[in-house]
Amino acid sequence: MSATIYRHEFQARLRSMLIWSLSAAALVLFFFSIFPAFADQAALMNQMLARFPQELRAAFSLDTVDLASVLGYYSFLFLFVQLCLAIQAGNYGFGLVSVEESELTADFLLSKPVSRTQILTSKLLAALTSLTITNLVVWVSSFAAISLFRGGRKYEARTLLLLLLSIAIFQLFFLSVGLVISLLVKRVRSVTPYGLGLGFGAYVLSAFSGVLGEVKLELLTPFKHLDAAYIVQHGRYDTPLVLLNVAVTLVSLAVSYWLYLRRDIPAVS
Amino acid sequence: MSIIEVNHLTKYYGKARGIVDVSFSEEEGEIFGFIGPNGAGKSTTIRLLLSLIHPTSGSATVFGKDVVAHGPEIRRDIGYLPSEVFYYEGMKVIDLLKYSASFYDRDCTQRLHELSETMELELHRRISDLSYGNKKKVGIVQGLLHSPKLLFLDEPTAGLDPLMQRKFFNLIRAENARGVTVFFSSHILGEVQRLCTRVGIIREGRIVEISNIRTLQQNNYKKVSVTAEGLNQAAFDLPGVTKLQAENGTLHFFFKGDINAVLQKISGMRVTDVSIEEPTLEEIFMHYYE
Numbered sequence: 352m353s354a355t356i357y358r359h360e361f362q363a364r365l366r367s368m369l370i371w372s373l374s375a376a377a378l379v380l381f382f383f384s385i386f387p388a389f390a391d392q393a394a395l396m397n398q399m400l401a402r403f404p405q406e407l408r409a410a411f412s413l414d415t416v417d418l419a420s421v422l423g424y425y426s427f428l429f430l431f432v433q434l435c436l437a438i439q440a441g442n443y444g445f446g447l448v449s450v451e452e453s454e455l456t457a458d459f460l461l462s463k464p465v466s467r468t469q470i471l472t473s474k475l476l477a478a479l480t481s482l483t484i485t486n487l488v489v490w491v492s493s494f495a496a497i498s499l500f501r502g503g504r505k506y507e508a509r510t511l512l513l514l515l516l517s518i519a520i521f522q523l524f525f526l527s528v529g530l531v532i533s534l535l536v537k538r539v540r541s542v543t544p545y546g547l548g549l550g551f552g553a554y555v556l557s558a559f560s561g562v563l564g565e566v567k568l569e570l571l572t573p574f575k576h577l578d579a580a581y582i583v584q585h586g587r588y589d590t591p592l593v594l595l596n597v598a599v600t601l602v603s604l605a606v607s608y609w610l611y612l613r614r615d616i617p618a619v620s
Numbered sequence: 621m622s623i624i625e626v627n628h629l630t631k632y633y634g635k636a637r638g639i640v641d642v643s644f645s646e647e648e649g650e651i652f653g654f655i656g657p658n659g660a661g662k663s664t665t666i667r668l669l670l671s672l673i674h675p676t677s678g679s680a681t682v683f684g685k686d687v688v689a690h691g692p693e694i695r696r697d698i699g700y701l702p703s704e705v706f707y708y709e710g711m712k713v714i715d716l717l718k719y720s721a722s723f724y725d726r727d728c729t730q731r732l733h734e735l736s737e738t739m740e741l742e743l744h745r746r747i748s749d750l751s752y753g754n755k756k757k758v759g760i761v762q763g764l765l766h767s768p769k770l771l772f773l774d775e776p777t778a779g780l781d782p783l784m785q786r787k788f789f790n791l792i793r794a795e796n797a798r799g800v801t802v803f804f805s806s807h808i809l810g811e812v813q814r815l816c817t818r819v820g821i822i823r824e825g826r827i828v829e830i831s832n833i834r835t836l837q838q839n840n841y842k843k844v845s846v847t848a849e850g851l852n853q854a855a856f857d858l859p860g861v862t863k864l865q866a867e868n869g870t871l872h873f874f875f876k877g878d879i880n881a882v883l884q885k886i887s888g889m890r891v892t893d894v895s896i897e898e899p900t901l902e903e904i905f906m907h908y909y910e
Contacts, residue, residue, distance in 0.1 A: 466691065
């Protein structure tokens with residue numbers, strides 16, 4: 352770990368981190384501010400939803416949650432928070448070492464007296480710090496939104512904690528999978544398409560998994576591993592899937608270190 | 621003790637050739653010139669020594685330590701100026717230099733300012749606003765500010781104006797006088813001749829010659845052109861003359877040996893024009909082909 356690199360990396364991501372954090376907070380607060388309207392007209396809402404095709408409701412997990420309850424509604428919006436967090440973490444993962452290479456600053460960094468393990472560890476910790484700050488912002492804005500707009504309705508605090516605690520696992524997955532993919536491909540020219548692709552891809556997989564029912568696509572996507580609707584419905588994690596998720600993260604990290612230590616840094620021309 | 625010791629170093633990028641079976645060594649305090657055309661493997665060699673890339677086979681040591689196993693330790697005392705300089709575009713020059721200095725466990729502040737003054741570097745401009753030549757200056761200061769014991773210069777003069785080139789060469793000479801060993805890669809023979817004590821010539825990934833700059837110059841061909849009335853091609857049929865060609869009343873040839881022999885011939889003629897030139901690098905390389 353090199354404090355110098357850590358600081359530099361954290362500062363480089365400061366703006367992006369602030370924008371993502373504020374967007375996530377705005378999403379939570381805005382979305383939840385219309386909860387009272389939903390809750391007040393629950394009967395009407397459920398009637399309307401019943402008219403939607405089954406597949407559409409499945410895609411948004413609307414078949415299993417009750418939008419009139421605090422956590423049911425929260426789990427619906429949590430899906431979109433997850434999508435944002437996935438794209439952010441994926442971006443950081445893809446860009447972690449590839450940005451240095453595409454902007455050709457890798458030569459500068461790697462000719463310094465630091466080992467590649469130090470470089471990767473410092474970069475990972477810096478990205479993780481940024482993600483954790485975003486994570487905390489989601490926590491704070493979630494508590495704020497719920498206490499402001501729940502209008503005296505009861506909710507299970509333990510379940511909310513389970514949801515919020517899942518964020519860190521979720522972020523780590525996209526960070527490390529993004530990183531390992533960026534090291535497996537020859538050269539990442541631009542980070543955003545990869546980050547968006549990974550985030551949306553995982554989301555769409557999970558949505559389809561809902562539509563198609565029995566297909567085992569949920570094994571692939573963190574949106575199913577840490578399915579908000581499932582957590583709210585059962586009040587617990589789907590443990591095997593969460594363990595699978597953590598295993599993928601750990602393997603990605605290990606492979607990333609292995610690849611990065613052996614990597615030939617591409618020359619300028 | 622040899623500062624750099626390279627043993628049968630080979631690097632393939634997949635199937636593409638980088639360098640093949642390169643061996644040489646550089647002694648402490650030397651300025652070693654590494655010349656070759658583009659794509660010959662000069663940068664590959666430097667990048668291997670900095671462990672930016674990993675050898676396919678063979679080994680190399682710097683300061684007596686293996687470059688693959690002891691990279692970070694070795695790089696503490698290395699300064700590197702790449703052929704193309706790229707830095708974090710959003711940073712200011714001073715911040716980049718401070719970032720660079722923060723990797724070394726010594727105080728570089730004074731040296732940073734001395735060097736920037738010498739190179740006339742504006743410290744408070746953004747990297748993205750700098751011209752190519754100015755970025756190169758940042759590279760020079762960045763490579764020198766931690767007082768390294770070994771300098772890798774990869775085609776360092778590209779983009780510098782002649783005045784800056786001279787300052788840069790003076791800087792390198794001063795460093796060398798303090799005992800700094802310099803590894804100087806270039807495709808410009810002139811600058812290598814001005815600066816280096818020993819040279820290695822690399823072609824298509826292989827070392828074709830390692831010699832003292834003196835010997836190389838003595839052994840070198842001169843390119844001679846003579847324009848005179850009533851020129852007789854036979855007059856220059858001397859030992860050491862090759863590729864004798866007549867063209868519009870001018871004789872062109874390459875000469876290797878004591879130049880006085882040619883001068884004597886010429887002084888006996890009424891010439892309208894004479895030129896005796898250093899051969900270009902290509903022409904020297906042509907020599908190594910044969």
